[in-house]
Amino acid sequence: MSFSGKYLLESQENYDAFMKLIGIPDDTIEKGRNFKFTTEVVQDGNTFTWSQIYPGHTMTNKFTIGQESEMATMSGKKFKAIVKLEGGKLIVEFEKYQHISEIVNGNLVETSIAGGITFKRISKRVA
Template sequence: MSFSGRYEVESQENYDAFMKLIGIPDDTIEKGRNFKYTTEVIQDGNNFTWSQIYPGHTLTNKFTTGQESELETMSGKKFKATVNLEGGKIVVDFPKYHHTSEIVGGNLVETSVAGGITFKRISKKVA
């Protein structure tokens, strides 16, 4: 299944608790809580360009599944990781959490897990 498309955040679960756990500052958590940001994914085979578009800022990671890539976290920290495609899910370990992305019913479902807290974000496809 292709991940390509443009998605807008529809709902989030455990946002505050998860962001605090991974060390995001309170003022950033407050600003980000109600952002209806967009995720844009361009997939060409195993090559991905994954952009999160926030008001005034865009974070873009480019990677090829199965190969080590340099990625950037929400807080701007760069790290190296191998992004894998497992059972139709994008799977990657960030420095402080495990993250999966999948398409469910046409929606982009992103799940991040750290310290017993699961943060889930569901975005609807708009293009």
């Protein structure tokens, strides 16, 4: 299944608790809570360009399934990781959490898990 498309954030669950757990400062959590950011994904075979477009800032990660790639966390910290594709889901181990992305009913569903807290974001396909 292709992930390519443009997705607008529609809902999120456990945002505050998860962000605090991974060490995001309170003022940043407050600012980000109601951002309706866009995720743009370009997939070319096993190579992805994954951009999250926030007001005044865009964060882009480029990776190829099964190959080590330099990535950046939500807080902007850089690290190296290998993204796996299992059962139609993209799975990556960030420094403090596991992140799973999948397409469900045409929507982008992202689930991050750390320390017993599951943060879930659902973004609606807009293009």
